[in-house]
Every structure is written in C-alpha cells, then in structure tokens.
Amino acid sequence: MDDALLDTAISDDPGVGLRAVRALRVLADRLETLHVERARALGWSWQQIADALGVTRQAAHKKHH
Numbered sequence: 001m002d003d004a005l006l007d008t009a010i011s012d013d014p015g016v017g018l019r020a021v022r023a024l025r026v027l028a029d030r031l032e033t034l035h036v037e038r039a040r041a042l043g044w045s046w047q048q049i050a051d052a053l054g055v056t057r058q059a060a061h062k063k064h065h
Contacts, residue, residue, distance in 0.1 A: 036064045 009020040032053070039049050050060040 033064065036060070040064075 005020075008016055009024075011017050011020070036049055039052075046061045047057045049064075050057040053060055
C-alpha cells in the first residue's frame with residue numbers, strides 16, 4: 001500500500017475515510033468475483049469456494065451464480 005493511499009484510509013476526515021472504505025469494498029468484491037470465476041473454471045465445488053470465503057454454500061452460490 002503506498003503512503004498516499006494509507007493516508008487517505010486513515011484520514012481524520014470521516015468523509016475521506018468512508019470513501020476509502022467504499023473503494024476497498026468495491027475492490028474486494030471485484031477480487032472475490034475474479035477468484036470465484038477462476039475456482040469454478042478449475043472445477044472447484046460451491047462448497048469448496050464457500051469454505052474458502054467463510055460463508056455457506058448457498059450464500060456463495062446465490063452471490064456468484
């Protein structure tokens with residue numbers, strides 16, 4: 001993480017900090033989708049994906065199917 005990004009994430013201004021949280025959530029969602037797609041392409045079951053994400057099989061399937 002570069003210093004500018006870290007400064008933004010830990011800003012004393014709640015507006016700046018909350019926007020950083022939103023940006024991190026968007027990035028996390030994109031990464032999750034990417035890796036779920038890769039896992040499925042490699043033959044992973046929904047249960048394996050759910051276990052890796054720490055959610056139920058139904059939750060993983062509902063979000064990514």
